[in-house]
Amino acid sequence: MNDHLPKTPSLIADADSEVEGGYEKVDRYDAITTAELAKHFGKVLGLIGEDPQR
Secondary structure, three states: OOOOOOOOOOEEEOOOOEEEOOOOOOOOOOHHHHHHHHHHHHHHHHHOOOOOOO
């Protein structure tokens, strides 16, 4: 048995946050680009018969 290995995931401290298991996912999106894409996706959904307002 590996008694020298930790039994629980350790926390890795970052400058601004704590990360569990050594992984942190940060999603960042450009607001203007996202809004423009939403307009196009709404039109595409309408063209294929879906309700883009749902």
